[in-house]
Amino acid sequence: MLNFIYSTVNAGKSANLIMRAHSCKEREIEFRILVPEVAQDRDGKSKVASRIGFEQKATTVNTGEDPFSIIMQEVIFRKDVGSEGIQVIFVDEAQFFNREQVLGLTKIVDELEIPVFAYGLRTDFKGEPFEGSRYLLAWADHIEEVATFSPGTVEKATFNMKIDGSGNQVSTGDSISPGFGFLPVSRKKFGLN
Numbered sequence: 001m002l003n004f005i006y007s008t009v010n011a012g013k014s015a016n017l018i019m020r021a022h023s024c025k026e027r028e029i030e031f032r033i034l035v036p037e038v039a040q041d042r043d044g045k046s047k048v049a050s051r052i053g054f055e056q057k058a059t060t061v062n063t064g065e066d067p068f069s070i071i072m073q074e075v076i077f078r079k080d081v082g083s084e085g086i087q088v089i090f091v092d093e094a095q096f097f098n099r100e101q102v103l104g105l106t107k108i109v110d111e112l113e114i115p116v117f118a119y120g121l122r123t124d125f126k127g128e129p130f131e132g133s134r135y136l137l138a139w140a141d142h143i144e145e146v147a148t149f150s151p152g153t154v155e156k157a158t159f160n161m162k163i164d165g166s167g168n169q170v171s172t173g174d175s176i177s178p179g180f181g182f183l184p185v186s187r188k189k190f191g192l193n
Helices: 013-026 037-043 067-080 099-112 131-139
Strands: 002-007 031-036 047-049 055-057 059-061 088-091 116-121 142-145 159-163 182-185
Touching: 002 013, 002 099, 002 131, 013 031, 013 047, 013 055, 013 088, 013 116, 031 037, 031 067, 059 067, 067 088, 067 099, 088 099, 099 116, 099 131, 116 131
Parallel strands: 002 116, 002 142, 031 059, 031 088, 088 116
Antiparallel strands: 047 055, 159 182
């Protein structure tokens, strides 16, 4: 099953991924965590980290690289050496995958019969869907939202607002900019144009 778990920034997606991976480890379930190359600017090379301090080793997927090929190579290697097979795949920052990479995730599920849990944002700071999220929303077998609040309110946060050093909303620039200068906000606070 391909699962897409989405939310806004600061909702605990990476922490949830790491906790699920830890649960697998405790139960001796073999897993792999994949993370897009662009996300390494935030967390560091070959790892996923949460804002609350959890971190876990991950495999970096470079731009243009196929996640299916990466996992298939490991499946073949493990079979050759008589090792336990991979049972679960986690993906952090899945919004940064392109169409072909999301297609690779569907092949992991359909051809290798390994469940995939992909975590990511639905939209960028301009209110536009990320390419990876667009295809995950279209192709996932199960979609789950991690709900969170807009700061200082009980309004549901559904958008990601990029802010400058003074706390003002930024509405121009590159959509692919992992980092911490973002706030989860309601649609009303975001102000769609």
